[in-house]
Amino acid sequence: MKIYLAGPEVFLPDAIEMGEKKKAICAKYDVIGLYPMDNEVAETDGIKLSTAIYRANIEMIEQADAIVANLTPFRSVSADPGTTFELGYAAALRKGVFGYSNILPNLKDRIELVLGGTTVINNRIIASDNLLVEDFSLFDNLMLAEVLGKTGVIRPQTALADPHRDLIVFEGCVRMAKIKMAAQ
């Protein structure tokens, strides 16, 4: 079984080492982890490097049986938009979809933390940026939470010291993915 390992780890200075660790955890469960950086992509024949990386990542998603997306908020109150693009792509191809976060609070609480208190006007929650706040008691934008079905976004029981690097929740998510995919 192959799992595509989507997530913002590729933007860590130690991105390659993180990929090795994630793949080693997958191997414990007899799963082949496909990590974006595995593609030894080079600029060739007039194809831009960014285009080559895009194509290589898409090819990996297409050959995977499932995706495990790290939805830990990245430079914002929400998940990395590249990761959510890949989650949508995998979902449309009817791959197994699994997601986790190393941060516990729901979207509404994260927005309040970053933007200050919200106001309720006509039964709608408005943040200090004058934009609405989705309040479905979900972890992130409803498209991301709902695509994961009843299991939703797997999260830690307690706050983690290094949310960008901790792999405890990831391991739990891979274990669950393995069991759920086998039961299909």
Place this chain on the structure above:
Amino acid sequence: MKIYLAGPEVFLPDAIEMGEKKKAICAKYDVIGLYPMDNEVAETDGIKLSTAIYRANIEMIEQADAIVANLTPFRSVSADPGTTFELGYAAALRKGVFGYSNILPNLKDRIELVLGGTTVINNRIIASDNLLVEDFSLFDNLMLAEVLGKTGVIRPQTALADPHRDLIVFEGCVRMAKIKMAAQ
């Protein structure tokens, strides 16, 4: 021809009016605009409202011929993660994919604006949050920019007064989508 109108307009206090305006512009080009809020979704038969909205949106993407995604940064340096999920979903189904932004600068410049200056270490650009910055001279995460092909993210020529509501660039994007889809 039907186009799914993905974007963070659904989080504006005047979300419904924005949808009407976008659909009216589509109609000028003989295009049927499918706007997420069109689904008069209600909580029924034990299905959660968020689940019902998710399913209705997915159904609209599946029946569309193309997607026009508003990738204007939303509450962050990047696009709304629900919109990028939908862009990925549509791309995997081989729909026509088009995207625009009402903000001009590239990702790297936006990150520098928000997070302060970047540092270059071993040929890699690091922001003040100790995370890498993609530097492909693209508008956003490479997955989002590259899926759009050579046209890339359509952007305004000059700064717009109300980037959350201006529809000039959207109209240009719909016009282009119409021409490109007809040429297929």
